[in-house]
Amino acid sequence: LRFCAQSPPGPTGGLLAGSAGEPVARALRSPFLRQTDLEALEHLALAWAHLLELCSGARPVLHDLVKSLYDTFLQLAPLVGKPSQGEIEAEVPMPDTLLATAQRLRILAKAYDVSLCDVEGFVSTALSVVDERIQTGTVEPELTVTLLELLGLISVRHAGQLMQPALPAVAADLRDERQLQQASTAAEDLLELATGFLTKDEDHRLKSAAFGVALCTLSAWWNAAHFGKTEEVKPWFCQLPDALQDALANHLGKLLAEANEVPTESVLVSGMPEPGDLLKSSAFSHLFVLLQKGLASESVPSDAERIKTARLCCLMVATCRHAQVAAGSLPSVVLSQARSRREDLQQVAWTLLRRLRKEAHVGPTQAEDFFTTLLAAVKFLHKDEGTAIAKDLSFRLLQHVGVGKLTPPLQKALLNTLRRGVVNAAAGGSAGFLEALTPWITKHVVEDVLIDNLASWAKEQSNQALQEAGLEKLLEACENTAKKLDPESPEKPSKRRRITKGGNRKTPTSTQEIKDAMELP
Numbered sequence: 001l002r003f004c005a006q007s008p009p010g011p012t013g014g015l016l017a018g019s020a021g022e023p024v025a026r027a028l029r030s031p032f033l034r035q036t037d038l039e040a041l042e043h044l045a046l047a048w049a050h051l052l053e054l055c056s057g058a059r060p061v062l063h064d065l066v067k068s069l070y071d072t073f074l075q076l077a078p079l080v081g082k083p084s085q086g087e088i089e090a091e092v093p094m095p096d097t098l099l100a101t102a103q104r105l106r107i108l109a110k111a112y113d114v115s116l117c118d119v120e121g122f123v124s125t126a127l128s129v130v131d132e133r134i135q136t137g138t139v140e141p142e143l144t145v146t147l148l149e150l151l152g153l154i155s156v157r158h159a160g161q162l163m164q165p166a167l168p169a170v171a172a173d174l175r176d177e178r179q180l181q182q183a184s185t186a187a188e189d190l191l192e193l194a195t196g197f198l199t200k201d202e203d204h205r206l207k208s209a210a211f212g213v214a215l216c217t218l219s220a221w222w223n224a225a226h227f228g229k230t231e232e233v234k235p236w237f238c239q240l241p242d243a244l245q246d247a248l249a250n251h252l253g254k255l256l257a258e259a260n261e262v263p264t265e266s267v268l269v270s271g272m273p274e275p276g277d278l279l280k281s282s283a284f285s286h287l288f289v290l291l292q293k294g295l296a297s298e299s300v301p302s303d304a305e306r307i308k309t310a311r312l313c314c315l316m317v318a319t320c321r322h323a324q325v326a327a328g329s330l331p332s333v334v335l336s337q338a339r340s341r342r343e344d345l346q347q348v349a350w351t352l353l354r355r356l357r358k359e360a361h362v363g364p365t366q367a368e369d370f371f372t373t374l375l376a377a378v379k380f381l382h383k384d385e386g387t388a389i390a391k392d393l394s395f396r397l398l399q400h401v402g403v404g405k406l407t408p409p410l411q412k413a414l415l416n417t418l419r420r421g422v423v424n425a426a427a428g429g430s431a432g433f434l435e436a437l438t439p440w441i442t443k444h445v446v447e448d449v450l451i452d453n454l455a456s457w458a459k460e461q462s463n464q465a466l467q468e469a470g471l472e473k474l475l476e477a478c479e480n481t482a483k484k485l486d487p488e489s490p491e492k493p494s495k496r497r498r499i500t501k502g503g504n505r506k507t508p509t510s511t512q513e514i515k516d517a518m519e520l521p
Contacts, residue, residue: 028044158187249329
């Protein structure tokens with residue numbers, strides 16, 4: 001089915017088109033309802049997704065299947081937490097029936113909007129069941145995690161329907177404009193529930209599920225708002241409340257602390273979903289598969305599960321472009337793993353750094369964001385661990401920024417960021433912080449004349465707070481790194497050349513060339 005869906009129109013691409021695809025769709029209905037193996041159900045749902053691309057006749061068949069599961073869920077969900085009234089006349093107990101129904105809806109939600117665009121009915125009911133877990137603790141963890149993933153997937157689809165209606169992925173979904181206007185409110189309610197789990201629930205797997213669904217929801221609405229702007233729909237995206245941001249950072253910090261306690265010789269986790277790879281499952285999917293397996297086995301999390309959970313949560317942060325996430329402490333927590341003694345945890349820091357470094361070449365704003373994020377990570381670690389540890393992080397991060405001199409726009413962004421660091425340190429309370437930034441100078445990725453200019457400017461800002469912050473150490477690094485050029489003698493061009501996609505291009509070396517390239521006065 002995948003081969004047919006990806007083939008161009010012709011003998012193979014049209015193999016299941018038209019009336020030929022409908023019997024295949026009907027043949028998949030029965031095994032999907034009877035199969036108990038979740039992995040087999042995932043493959044069946046993937047088959048449905050390909051059929052929707054190949055055959056319009058598959059849509060009514062899938063709609064009927066979803067409608068039957070939808071009705072069952074709405075019938076059983078109100079009975080949660082009421083054991084005396086919860087038994088229905090069936091061979092399978094109500095909780096098991098509800099879980100099986102929710103699992104099938106969750107799996108199908110990757111291919112179709114299983115809420116049938118019913119925000120006020122279906123989505124509201126699912127949110128109520130999840131809230132019951134926070135309020136009374138009567139809902140089982142496995143059902144709660146299933147519903148959290150289901151609600152996250154539905155929120156993603158609704159964001160796409162509202163702001164990117166032309167997307168092929170949501171073309172087959174039912175669409176109700178009045179209901180879609182409530183989707184943003186449902187997304188905010190989902191984030192509020194995630195905050196409740198992260199701050200109140202004792203189950204670490206449930207907290208990780210709440211972490212995953214919060215990052216998924218924030219990413220989906222931000223991306224839809226920025227990549228799907230239309231004149232008809234005013235872009236909207238979820239705000240990140242301070243309470244949720246703190247809860248996310250605290251949980252991620254605890255996950256990483258536990259993972260770093262695992263001896264390096266006992267287990268090493270390799271392989272990780274690469275951001276943007278459409279041919280492989282996302283970090284969100286991997287995280288919930290891992291959590292579901294752990295809950296189904298009812299076992300204590302193993303060392304490997306702890307490490308995998310921490311890595312996947314970090315990867316979700318690395319792929320999230322939500323402005324409030326990027327400006328918060330979560331990226332700093334991830335980048336701090338550059339100092340981890342575990343290579344599998346260091347890898348998450350390099351994944352985020354690669355993404356930021358790649359985007360830094362897009363324009364001046366992205367370049368500033370890149371170095372601002374690195375500065376925030378150093379400041380974050382300096383506050384908690386002190387100057388020596390923060391300086392080591394600076395060195396490790398700059399090792400992965402580039403080899404040789406940076407391009408003029410990146411040099412300008414780095415220097416602007418260093419200036420902001422000096423200005424912030426001048427306010428006081430940052431003892432030793434500027435010393436932690438000396439690797440930004442000694443790495444020698446900036447032209448010498450600009451290092452001299454930075455040193456001269458920093459001397460003019462000198463005060464007691466800057467002296468305590470290590471201004472002398474920063475000036476010493478500038479002096480030792482910069483090559484003093486005689487202004488009376490002609491400047492000799494450097495032999496170092498920078499390789500670009502367009503071929504070899506000499507890095508500008510004269511003072512005027514550098515100032516022109518960086519638009520400096």
